[in-house]
Amino acid sequence: MSDRDQLIEYLLGFAKLMLKDSGEFHPFGAKITSAGDLVAVGADSGEEHPPAQDLIDLLLGAFRSEAGLGEVRAIGLGLDTRVVPPGTNEKTDAVCLRLEDSKEAMELFYPYVLIDDGLPVFGEMFAQRMEPSVFGKGTG
Numbered sequence: 001m002s003d004r005d006q007l008i009e010y011l012l013g014f015a016k017l018m019l020k021d022s023g024e025f026h027p028f029g030a031k032i033t034s035a036g037d038l039v040a041v042g043a044d045s046g047e048e049h050p051p052a053q054d055l056i057d058l059l060l061g062a063f064r065s066e067a068g069l070g071e072v073r074a075i076g077l078g079l080d081t082r083v084v085p086p087g088t089n090e091k092t093d094a095v096c097l098r099l100e101d102s103k104e105a106m107e108l109f110y111p112y113v114l115i116d117d118g119l120p121v122f123g124e125m126f127a128q129r130m131e132p133s134v135f136g137k138g139t140g
Helices: 003-022 052-068
Strands: 028-033 038-041 072-083 092-101 105-114 120-122 126-129
Touching: 003 028, 003 038, 003 072, 003 092, 003 105, 003 120, 028 052, 038 052, 052 072, 072 105
Parallel strands: none
Antiparallel strands: 028 038, 028 072, 072 092, 092 105, 105 120, 105 126
16 A cells, blocks of 8 residues: 555544544644654644644644654645535535655545534545645755
8 A cells, every 4th residue: 555545544534533523623644654654643732722723833843854854754634624625616624634745745635514423424535736845845
């Protein structure tokens, strides 16, 4: 299984679990180490209800440091966001997976609605390229 597939499987699975249990989730991450191991990564700003961007910044900072030292070869973030899917005009809830390695950076969006029993029902996934934030110049 590719690094990207491992990250997607873990991140999306954990996001689904958190949506089912809590209806939402804080940003979280995972990495593939230089040895090929998948490691879950969380962030703690010390606040009970931290702004999502603070947690994202903590995760990305740690990933940049590890990438600069050659300790990771791929990273991923799981985010609970709102997005306008292609072909629509309405914002909807979505799980966003930000995936990055030394070759590519992309965001995968999985629009969802929570049904009566709290289970997320997902719409069609769509993706877009993004600027690298971890494996940029000087880090990979």
